[in-house]
Each structure stands twice: as structure tokens, then as C-alpha cells.
Amino acid sequence: MSKTQTDDLTPLDVPESPEDKFREFLEIRGEKLTDPRRTLVRHIYSSHKHFDADELVRDLHDAGHAISRSTVYRTLRLLVEAGLLRELRLTNRSAYEHDYGYPAHDHLHCTVCNRVVEFRNEEILKLRDEVSRAHGFRATGHRFLITGVCSKCDRSHSPRRRLDLI
The missing domain is CATH 3.30.1490.190 (Ferric-uptake regulator, C-terminal dimerisarion domain)
Incomplete structure (x- = not known):
């Protein structure tokens, strides 16, 4: 029987930063990487953890970023669509985690x-x-x-x- 591994989950080397990848995705859609979106991507990729939208809003507020709840929700949806985040539908909430650059x-x-x-x-x-x-x-x-x-x-x-x- 194969051993279950939790130590092989270190980030992968990727050719583009998450920010560059998101900018490219948005440009294809005819949209721009605005300052709030850039702040969100940088904040989310500054550490690896599972989080929900409310935790993200709270973390951003605590870090001194004034980004609206609606911008957070819209941007999370775009990040999932772009393949940068994965949404996990848990029992009582949706959580997000890095998809791009993670095994x-x-x-x-x-x-x-x-x-x-x-x-x-x-x-x-x-x-x-x-x-x-x-x-x-x-x-x-x-x-x-x-x-x-x-x-x-x-x-x-x-x-x-x-x-x-x-």
C-alpha cells in the first residue's frame, strides 16, 4: 500500500508569477489588472493557506487594504476561472487555495x-x-x-x- 504524503506539497517552479498569469487572463477578456485586483493576488499568494471570502476580507482589512467585499467576491471568481485558485466546497462554506504553482x-x-x-x-x-x-x-x-x-x-x-x- 502506498504511503500518504503530506510533505510533497511544496510549491512548484512556474514560468510566470500569479500576477502576470492573472494579467494575461484579464487581457484576453478585455479587462485590466486594477490596483485592488493586484493587491488581492499579491495578498493571496503571499502565503499558502485555505481561506474563505470572509477571512480574506478580514485579512485585507487588518493589513490596511480598503477593498470592498463585492470586489473580493468577483475577483475570487475570476481567479478560479483563470486557474490560479481552486474552490473547495466544504460542508458549510466554500474555501479557496492555490491551484497555480501547487502540486x-x-x-x-x-x-x-x-x-x-x-x-x-x-x-x-x-x-x-x-x-x-x-x-x-x-x-x-x-x-x-x-x-x-x-x-x-x-x-x-x-x-x-x-x-x-x-
Whole structure:
């Protein structure tokens, strides 16, 4: 059985910066890389973490950037469309993460604390490719999200009702 890897998720070397890639995407659409959009891309790519739109708005405000909530939501949608961000639809929210410049991977999501864990597993990739070939399909990617309860939340949860024990 293949080992699940979390240490192989270091950023990849890419030929263009996220900002340049986004500028190119916007130019093709006849749009401009405005100062608020540039600030968003730089802020998002200054660190790697999963975030939702509200967290991003709060982080930008805390960093002294006055960017409207509507600009954040519109720009997030454009960044996903441009292939720079990936949207993860979690149980009770949508989270975003770097897609451009980051290796393919999968996720575990704790439905209690909302923690997201990234991992790579070669067996999942092999299975994806085998299933695709069997159906005459060429896979270009996949999304695999396991939902459940992390060990920390599982330990802190004490059953109060008989149904919780089942």
C-alpha cells in the first residue's frame, strides 16, 4: 500500500508569477489588472493557506487594504476561472487555495472544527487513471475530499446520547 504524503506539497517552479498569469487572463477578456485586483493576488499568494471570502476580507482589512467585499467576491471568481485558485466546497462554506504553482493533491475536512488537511496518495492517482482508461476517458484532474472528524475533535467529543454511541 502506498504511503500518504503530506510533505510533497511544496510549491512548484512556474514560468510566470500569479500576477502576470492573472494579467494575461484579464487581457484576453478585455479587462485590466486594477490596483485592488493586484493587491488581492499579491495578498493571496503571499502565503499558502485555505481561506474563505470572509477571512480574506478580514485579512485585507487588518493589513490596511480598503477593498470592498463585492470586489473580493468577483475577483475570487475570476481567479478560479483563470486557474490560479481552486474552490473547495466544504460542508458549510466554500474555501479557496492555490491551484497555480501547487502540486495536485486531495483533502480531508473536519466537519467539527473546519480544519482542512492536504495530502497526496499515488494509489488514488493510479485508480483515477485506471477508471478513466476503462471508460475511454483521459483524466486531466480530479477532486477528492474526505469529510469526517479529526482526531482532536473526536477526542474532545463526549457522547451524551445513546444514538451518539452507534
